[in-house]
Amino acid sequence: MNCIIIDDEATARAIIAQLCTNIPELNVLEEFPNAIQAIKYLNQNEVDLIFLDIHMPDFTGFDFIETLKNPPKIILTTSDPNFAIQAFEYDCIVDYLVKPIGLERFSKAIQKAEAVKGTTKPKGDSNKIETSSGNDLYVNIDRRLIKIDIPSIYLVEAKGDYIQVKTEDKNYTVHSTLKKIEEKLPDHLFLKVHRSYIINVDKIIDIEDNSVLIKKDVIPVSRSNRPELMKRLNLL
Amino acid sequence: MEEPNLSYIHSMSGGDKTFEEKLIGIIKKEFPLEKQEYFDNITARNYKRTAANVHKLKHKISILGLEKSYEVAVNYEDNLIENKTDGRENFEAILQIMTDFLKTL
Numbered sequence: 181m182n183c184i185i186i187d188d189e190a191t192a193r194a195i196i197a198q199l200c201t202n203i204p205e206l207n208v209l210e211e212f213p214n215a216i217q218a219i220k221y222l223n224q225n226e227v228d229l230i231f232l233d234i235h236m237p238d239f240t241g242f243d244f245i246e247t248l249k250n251p252p253k254i255i256l257t258t259s260d261p262n263f264a265i266q267a268f269e270y271d272c273i274v275d276y277l278v279k280p281i282g283l284e285r286f287s288k289a290i291q292k293a294e295a296v297k298g299t300t301k302p303k304g305d306s307n308k309i310e311t312s313s314g315n316d317l318y319v320n321i322d323r324r325l326i327k328i329d330i331p332s333i334y335l336v337e338a339k340g341d342y343i344q345v346k347t348e349d350k351n352y353t354v355h356s357t358l359k360k361i362e363e364k365l366p367d368h369l370f371l372k373v374h375r376s377y378i379i380n381v382d383k384i385i386d387i388e389d390n391s392v393l394i395k396k397d398v399i400p401v402s403r404s405n406r407p408e409l410m411k412r413l414n415l416l
Numbered sequence: 417m418e419e420p421n422l423s424y425i426h427s428m429s430g431g432d433k434t435f436e437e438k439l440i441g442i443i444k445k446e447f448p449l450e451k452q453e454y455f456d457n458i459t460a461r462n463y464k465r466t467a468a469n470v471h472k473l474k475h476k477i478s479i480l481g482l483e484k485s486y487e488v489a490v491n492y493e494d495n496l497i498e499n500k501t502d503g504r505e506n507f508e509a510i511l512q513i514m515t516d517f518l519k520t521l
Contacts, residue, residue, distance in 0.1 A: 188472075189446065189472055189475060190442050190445075190446050191439065191442050191443050191446055191475065191476060191479065192475060194435075194438065194439050194442050195428065195439065195479075198428065198429065198432070198435050198439070199428060202430060235468065235471055235472070237468065259471060259472075259474045259475050259478070260471070279475045279478065280424050280428075280475065280478045280479050281428075282424075282427065282428060283427070283428055283430070
C-alpha cells in the first residue's frame with residue numbers, strides 16, 4: 181500500500197515512518213507537516229492510505245478529509261481519544277490510533293486497512309480535491325481553504341501570478357491562473373471575455389461596444405470572444 | 417516525581433539504534449521550540465493556543481514514558497480550554513524535568 185503521513189509534529193512523523201518499516205506491504209511515499217501541502221500532493225498523486233493527525237494548526241485532520249472527493253483509507257493518529265466517535269462517521273477512516281503508538285496496535289490498524297483496501301474506492305479521479313462541488317469552490321488563501329459560493333462570483337481577473345475572485349460580498353486574491361479557475365467554473369454561467377477576465381454572464385448590467393459593465397467594473401471584451409458572448413445573450 | 421525513560425523508544429524501534437538516535441535528535445530539536453511557543457502563549461494569556469501547545473507536548477511526555485505526568489498535562493489542557501490555568505506549575509515542572517533529561521542524551 182502506498183501511503184503518506186500528515187502530522188505537524190516531526191517526532192510523530194518519524195515514529196510513524198519507522199513503524200511503517202516493520203510492515204513490508206507499506207510504502208511511505210511522502211510526509212507532510214500540514215494538510216495543505218498534502219492536498220497539493222494528492223491533486224497529482226494517488227495513494228492507498230493516509231496516516232492523518234487530527235490536531236493541526238489552521239487546518240485540522242477533519243477539515244482535510246472534507247476536502248477529498250474520494251478519500252483513500254485513512255488511519256487517524258492523535259493524542260486525543262475524544263474524537264473516536266466523530267472519526268467513525270467517516271467511511272474512509274479505518275482506524276484510530278492514540279499516541280504514543282505501539283508496534284502491535286499499529287500492525288492491527290494496517291491489517292484493518294488491508295481488509296478494506298480497494299473495496300469502496302471509486303475509480304477515476306480519486307484523491308482530487310473537491311474544488312468545485314455543486315455550488316462551491318474552495319480556494320487556498322494563507323494556508324486555509326476558503327469556500328466561495330460559485331453563483332456569487334461575478335468576475336475573475338488575472339493579475340500576474342494571482343487571480344482576483346470578486347463576489348457579491350468579498351474579493352479574494354488567490355495564487356492561481358485564469359485557466360485553472362476557468363476549468364472549475366460552470367460553462368453555462370461563466371465566460372472568458374478577455375485574456376485577463378472571466379465574467380458571470382448573469383451579472384452583466386449592460387454591454388457597450390467592446391466592453392461589458394458588471395457591477396461597477398467595466399471589462400474589456402476581446403474581438404475573438406465577442407461572438408460567444410453575443411450568443412449567450414437573450415437578445416430581443 | 418517520576419523520571420523520564422526511553423522504554424517506548426526502545427520498544428518501537430525494534431532495536432534500530434540508528435533510528436533511536438535520529439528520533440532523539442528530532443525530539444531534542446523540536447521540544448525546545450514547542451516549549452518556547454508554550455511559554456510565549458501562556459505569557460500572552462492566549463489560553464486556546466496554549467492548550468494546543470500542551471496538546472502537542474503531551475505526545476513527547478508520553479514518548480519519554482511519563483505516564484502520570486501525561487495525566488497532569490491532560491487535565492491542564494482541559495483547564496486551559498476553559499481559560500483556567502490550574503495545573504500550570506505542575507506542568508511546567510514536567511517540562512523542566514524533560515529539559516534536564518534531554519540534556520543527558
